Amino acid sequence: SGDRWALLKKIAGILANQCLECHDAATHKGGLDLSIRKAAFAGGDSGVAIVPGKAADSLLWQYVETNEMPVKRPPLSDSQKKLLREWIDSGTLQDAVANKLREWTDGGLQYSPPFR
Numbered sequence: 001s002g003d004r005w006a007l008l009k010k011i012a013g014i015l016a017n018q019c020l021e022c023h024d025a026a027t028h029k030g031g032l033d034l035s036i037r038k039a040a041f042a043g044g045d046s047g048v049a050i051v052p053g054k055a056a057d058s059l060l061w062q063y064v065e066t067n068e069m070p071v072k073r074p075p076l077s078d079s080q081k082k083l084l085r086e087w088i089d090s091g092t093l094q095d096a097v098a099n100k101l102r103e104w105t106d107g108g109l110q111y112s113p114p115f116r
């Protein structure tokens with residue numbers, strides 16, 4: 001449970017820093033809002049973004065793996081990609097551990113521009 005909690009915290013950081021500039025509740029480009037768990041699972045205009053347990057079937061993973069996302073930003077590092085795939089394939093979003101990440105389940109994640 002501790003390992004899954006640590007993984008989920010890392011994923012929340014990746015989503016907040018790499019995805020939410022375009023895919024939050026206010027902007028939701030492509031109809032996708034990754035800032036709230038329920039909206040993230042609902043997907044966007046192109047279909048289901050996250051299929052728990054099946055990264056290969058998840059549009060989020062497909063776009064990240066091919067470096068189509070994030071747009072106008074450097075691609076995710078290999079280690080970030082590995083974490084994202086592990087997170088989707090493990091299905092950790094579906095268990096009670098995910099509910100402990102209040103920033104994602106209750107109030108939503110917030111994008112914080114990087115310091116320059």
